[in-house]
Amino acid sequence: MVKKAASRIYLALIFLFLYLPILVLIVLSFNNSKSRVVWGGFTLKWYAECFKNETITNAFVTTIQITLAAAIISTLLGTLAAIGISAMKKKNKAIMLGATNIPLLNADIVTGIAMMLLFVKFINLGFVTVLIAHITFDIPYVILNVLPKLNQANRYTYEAALDLGATPLYAFFRITWPEIKSGVFSGFLMAVTMSLDDFSITFFTKGAGVNTLSTMLYTELRKGIRPELYALSTILFLIAFLLLLVMNHRSSSEGKGAKQAI
Amino acid sequence: MRKSGRQLFAGPYLIWIIGFILLPLAMIIYYAFTTSGGTFTFENVAAIADPVHVRSILLSLKLGIICTIVCLLLAYPLAMILNGLKIKQQNFVVFIFILPMWMNFMLRILAWRLLLSNNGIVNAIFQFFGFGTVKMLNTQTAVVFGMVYDFLPFMILPIYNSMARIKNDVIEAAKDLGASDAIILFKIIIPLTLSGIISGIIMVFVPALTSFVISDLLGGGKVLLIGNVIEQEFMQGTNWNLGSGLSVVLMIFVIASMALMNIFDKDGGGTAVW
Amino acid sequence: MSKKLINFVDISKSYGNNLVLDELNLYIRENEFITLLGPSGCGKTTTLRILGGFEMPDKGQVIFDDVDITSLPPNKRNLNTVFQKYALFPHMSIAENIAFGLKINKKSKEYINDKIKYALKLVNLDGFENRSIDSLSGGQQQRIAIARAIVNEPKVLLLDEPLGALDLKLRQDMQYELIRLKNELGITFVYVTHDQEEALTMSDTIVVMNQGYIQQIGTPEMIYNEPTNAFVADFIGDSNIIDGTMIQDKVVEILGVKIPCVDEGFGNNTPVDVVIRPEDIEIVEPEKGFMEGDITSVIFKGVHYEIEIVANGFEWLVHTTLLHNVGEHVGINVIPFNIQIMNKPESEDEEAVEIDA
Numbered sequence: 084m085v086k087k088a089a090s091r092i093y094l095a096l097i098f099l100f101l102y103l104p105i106l107v108l109i110v111l112s113f114n115n116s117k118s119r120v121v122w123g124g125f126t127l128k129w130y131a132e133c134f135k136n137e138t139i140t141n142a143f144v145t146t147i148q149i150t151l152a153a154a155i156i157s158t159l160l161g162t163l164a165a166i167g168i169s170a171m172k173k174k175n176k177a178i179m180l181g182a183t184n185i186p187l188l189n190a191d192i193v194t195g196i197a198m199m200l201l202f203v204k205f206i207n208l209g210f211v212t213v214l215i216a217h218i219t220f221d222i223p224y225v226i227l228n229v230l231p232k233l234n235q236a237n238r239y240t241y242e243a244a245l246d247l248g249a250t251p252l253y254a255f256f257r258i259t260w261p262e263i264k265s266g267v268f269s270g271f272l273m274a275v276t277m278s279l280d281d282f283s284i285t286f287f288t289k290g291a292g293v294n295t296l297s298t299m300l301y302t303e304l305r306k307g308i309r310p311e312l313y314a315l316s317t318i319l320f321l322i323a324f325l326l327l328l329v330m331n332h333r334s335s336s337e338g339k340g341a342k343q344a345i
Numbered sequence: 346m347r348k349s350g351r352q353l354f355a356g357p358y359l360i361w362i363i364g365f366i367l368l369p370l371a372m373i374i375y376y377a378f379t380t381s382g383g384t385f386t387f388e389n390v391a392a393i394a395d396p397v398h399v400r401s402i403l404l405s406l407k408l409g410i411i412c413t414i415v416c417l418l419l420a421y422p423l424a425m426i427l428n429g430l431k432i433k434q435q436n437f438v439v440f441i442f443i444l445p446m447w448m449n450f451m452l453r454i455l456a457w458r459l460l461l462s463n464n465g466i467v468n469a470i471f472q473f474f475g476f477g478t479v480k481m482l483n484t485q486t487a488v489v490f491g492m493v494y495d496f497l498p499f500m501i502l503p504i505y506n507s508m509a510r511i512k513n514d515v516i517e518a519a520k521d522l523g524a525s526d527a528i529i530l531f532k533i534i535i536p537l538t539l540s541g542i543i544s545g546i547i548m549v550f551v552p553a554l555t556s557f558v559i560s561d562l563l564g565g566g567k568v569l570l571i572g573n574v575i576e577q578e579f580m581q582g583t584n585w586n587l588g589s590g591l592s593v594v595l596m597i598f599v600i601a602s603m604a605l606m607n608i609f610d611k612d613g614g615g616t617a618v619w
Numbered sequence: 620m621s622k623k624l625i626n627f628v629d630i631s632k633s634y635g636n637n638l639v640l641d642e643l644n645l646y647i648r649e650n651e652f653i654t655l656l657g658p659s660g661c662g663k664t665t666t667l668r669i670l671g672g673f674e675m676p677d678k679g680q681v682i683f684d685d686v687d688i689t690s691l692p693p694n695k696r697n698l699n700t701v702f703q704k705y706a707l708f709p710h711m712s713i714a715e716n717i718a719f720g721l722k723i724n725k726k727s728k729e730y731i732n733d734k735i736k737y738a739l740k741l742v743n744l745d746g747f748e749n750r751s752i753d754s755l756s757g758g759q760q761q762r763i764a765i766a767r768a769i770v771n772e773p774k775v776l777l778l779d780e781p782l783g784a785l786d787l788k789l790r791q792d793m794q795y796e797l798i799r800l801k802n803e804l805g806i807t808f809v810y811v812t813h814d815q816e817e818a819l820t821m822s823d824t825i826v827v828m829n830q831g832y833i834q835q836i837g838t839p840e841m842i843y844n845e846p847t848n849a850f851v852a853d854f855i856g857d858s859n860i861i862d863g864t865m866i867q868d869k870v871v872e873i874l875g876v877k878i879p880c881v882d883e884g885f886g887n888n889t890p891v892d893v894v895i896r897p898e899d900i901e902i903v904e905p906e907k908g909f910m911e912g913d914i915t916s917v918i919f920k921g922v923h924y925e926i927e928i929v930a931n932g933f934e935w936l937v938h939t940t941l942l943h944n945v946g947e948h949v950g951i952n953v954i955p956f957n958i959q960i961m962n963k964p965e966s967e968d969e970e971a972v973e974i975d976a
Binding site for chain 2: 090093094097098100101102103104105107108111118119120160161163164166167168169170171175179182183185186188189190191192193194196197198199200201204215216218219222226276279280282283287296297300301304305308312315316319320323324326327330331
Binding site: 512514515517518519520521522523524525528532533536537539 | 671672673692693694695699700702703704706707708709710719720723724767768771
């Protein structure tokens with residue numbers, strides 16, 4: 084009993100450590116005063132200013148554009164790559180996976196600088212270079228999610244489909260796709276979260292005109308803290324929370340499916 | 346389709362690897378070993394021996410190690426408790442503890458700036474209890490706080506996952522053979538979660554070692570990590586060759602720390618990130 | 620008779636609304652090989668886990684050597700378990716696995732090394748000390764799990780379906796190994812299985828369980844030859860179980876035919892279950908049996924033929940070494956001694972048991 088109480092208290096303390104900062108942001112976003120400790124009454128004006136602020140809205144739109152484009156392209160490329168890699172011999176497979184691990188394990192700052200050094204030789208830094216950079220660090224997450232599914236998938240079912248007269252394309256969409264689609268989807272989600280959160284690589288590859296939320300916030304935070312940012316934080320936290328609920332729902336319904344299969 | 350045909354699907358990715366992973370690395374190595382005029386030199390890499398750079402890399406190592414240890418000490422009991430929760434909503438509870446990871450990195454730092462500033466909440470509490478104002482922002486402590494806050498989920502996840510994989514009957518077998526709770530922890534649970542611990546250490550230590558944003562925003566320019574030095578060479582100074590040289594050195598530190606950790610990881614499964 | 624070593628007194632256990640054990644009473648004698656036998660969900664594993672200390676009963680006591688150990692944690696009990704899926708420590712070598720319990724008890728290095736050698740020899744794996752767990756086959760892992768348990772010299776060894784994951788041939792070999800081990804060690808084995816053949820081969824005593832109740836306790840011969848109810852008869856071996864009526868002592872009517880038996884004391888005109896083992900049925904000329912019928916299927920099983928005969932609307936299962944052909948019209952006969960009469964189940968629980976089986 085003592086042990087149980089102690090572990091509950093521990094959970095509570097860590098929870099507090101993780102959520103107190105976020106709670107403070109949320110509370111301040113409704114505070115009708117610029118002070119950080121005095122409650123000046125409830126207001127939504129920071130939300131209104133947040134939506135009016137073009138720096139914020141532009142960065143928001145750019146972030147969504149980059150994130151979605153990078154996630155979609157990297158999911159396509161990554162899924163194809165995973166299919167190809169799964170068919171490779173051990174040695175080639177090891178080489179491809181080794182290269183895949185580079186952006187995962189290397190320091191973001193080095194990855195970002197290395198790409199910048201390449202890009203400035205050929206094109207102006209901007210939206211396209213950021214997009215290429217995001218695709219590059221997104222692909223590994225897609226591959227690492229899809230590859231295990233392909234390895235688990237019963238490869239004889241694909242061959243059986245061919246044996247029964249299916250074309251390779253038909254066999255892929257009817258037999259292989261259902262087995263790997265959950266991996267493709269979680270790879271896509273992970274690519275989205277990685278792109279949304281990235282700062283360092285974007286920072287070095289973005290050039291002057293383009294800003295994602297991360298780089299915009301960096302510039303703003305160096306200047307000082309404006310209350311609109313509290314409102315922005317609250318909105319982004321809510322989006323993350325909703326994403327969490329969706330993912331949690333998905334994984335729990337997947338779990339149920341697995342049990343039913345047994 | 347025959348296997349050899351299927352391999353071709355990886356073609357576009359292979360081109361991508363060459364163009365956007367290997368070529369950039371070649372570029373940074375080229376810059377690192379040449380002067381601005383294009384002649385070969387070791388100077389940029391050797392510049393790490395400059396006292397300013399030595400100080401910053403030592404500080405990076407120090408804060409990175411502190412941050413990693415704090416994360417490990419916080420995350421391990423947490424993972425054990427989470428793993429021990431035998432409730433239906435277990436997945437949801439675990440998600441709650443890694444959710445902050447999904448909020449924009451920069452906003453998490455903003456939150457800590459608010460909390461730690463002289464007129465922030467923490468100091469308001471200190472003043473209430475009569476401790477007076479404690480300067481926390483723009484110190485190394487603040488940087489460590491921010492790092493721990495940012496990277497803690499990366500420690501929780503792999504440890505929790507490796508713990509969830511331990512079969513209950515193995516624990517029961519140890520009990521059956523007379524093991525006390527302490528023996529079970531040190532002889533069974535910790536060795537069996539070692540690969541998770543190592544993944545966690547790598548996933549926390551590498552970004553902590555190479556960070557420049559957290560030190561910039563919470564350290565107020567007073568905490569100069571190696572990442573900050575490199576960033577300044579590119580963004581404020583113009584010596585890209587020196588910046589590249591230091592980057593290569595940093596990369597060597599990263600590789601060395603991973604190699605060091607992999608010595609402990611006999612299973613070899615530890616570097617799998619997810 | 621050796622003394623009673625373990626005593627379960629009025630043990631009840633439920634998980635949520637699911638009653639797994641209902642007032643179970645059972646004693647285990649010193650040095651006996653006792654098997655808890657039953658279908659999954661019958662409560663046999665729960666009984667074993669309560670003995671091992673992994674579960675607390677909701678009610679009742681476990682007495683071990685005259686001491687109440689009901690709330691003693693597993694690490695303080697003088698017994699060891701061989702787990703269903705071996706539960707070997709994957710990060711340790713074989714020697715480290717076997718030494719685990721000994722190190723906890725702070726035995727000397729020499730003692731531990733001797734014990735490891737001795738235990739590996741006992742399970743026929745000499746020289747395997749430094750191999751890794753992954754390099755072993757299922758059967759070998761099972762032997763290591765046994766070795767790891769017995770080096771601690773427990774008074775009682777608990778075995779939870781230890782052979783369940785092995786293939787048939789290996790399982791049969793291991794059965795003889797376990798009997799040999801038990802005799803060499805001279806300790807009590809408490810064995811849990813759903814495999815009746817295992818139970819019959821190895822046990823001194825079998826406890827047949829179903830839905831949280833003990834159905835019958837006895838030697839393998841008793842359980843096989845004189846099942847106390849239809850569940851036991853059906854669960855142990857193949858049987859023909861037929862609704863019948865005891866007309867009077869030594870006469871029972873089944874399927875409209877009165878036949879002689881040896882049982883007495885059931886009263887007159889009492890409904891009963893009649894059990895006839897398939898190997899006890901003789902196939903004879905049509906008019907020489909107590910019943911006539913047609914052979915509907917013949918399957919060669921190696922040692923014998925398994926024959927189905929439909930007679931008086933009942934499908935009889937017959938084991939014989941003589942070949943017959945499908946479609947043959949034959950008579951069937953059973954000597955009175957081989958006809959087993961059992962009371963119909965009385966309580967609803969037992970009824971449920973039967974339907975379920």
